[in-house]
Amino acid sequence: MAIKKQYLKNKPACRVTFQIHKKMEDDIRNIHVVGEFNNWDKCATPMKNHKNGFFSVSLDLDLNQRYQFRYFIDDMIWQNDQDADAFVYCPFGNCDNSVVIT
Numbered sequence: 001m002a003i004k005k006q007y008l009k010n011k012p013a014c015r016v017t018f019q020i021h022k023k024m025e026d027d028i029r030n031i032h033v034v035g036e037f038n039n040w041d042k043c044a045t046p047m048k049n050h051k052n053g054f055f056s057v058s059l060d061l062d063l064n065q066r067y068q069f070r071y072f073i074d075d076m077i078w079q080n081d082q083d084a085d086a087f088v089y090c091p092f093g094n095c096d097n098s099v100v101i102t
Contacts, residue, residue, distance in 0.1 A: 001081045003100055012063050014102040018047065018081070019056040020071065028073055031055045035069025035097075042072050061102045068097040 004017040018033045031047040037059060038044040047055040061067060068088060071079045080087065084098035 001083050003081060003083050003085075005102070007063075008060065011060075013060040014063055015058055015060050016100055016102065017056055017058040018069075018071075019054055020047065020081075022049075022053050022055060028055070030074060032072045033057055033059075033069055034072045036067045037061055037069070042075075047071075061100075063102050065102050067100050067102070069100060070097055 001021070002017075002019045004019065006015040006017075008015055020031060022028050030049070032042055033045045033047060034040055034042050045057055045059065047057040049055050066086070068090070069081075071081065073079055078093070078095070080096060081098040085101040086099040087096040088099055090097045
């Protein structure tokens, strides 16, 4: 997993690329990134499945913000990003959420 940030010069935003590498033994069909930036909508932000074995999506997020998020894999598995900037406790499901800071 990886999070890449590019601060945009033409507007006050940060382009955040969320990326997950699919292992050869994994039979993952789809991944969505779900978080505060899309009102926790499980279908709003699908990640593209690339031929090189990666899923990714880029979002332009407002600067100086903290966004909680998680990955939703194959419409049933929730997963955090080990490369997140921080983690915060989530009372729903008794788990942590990943955090990206722009």
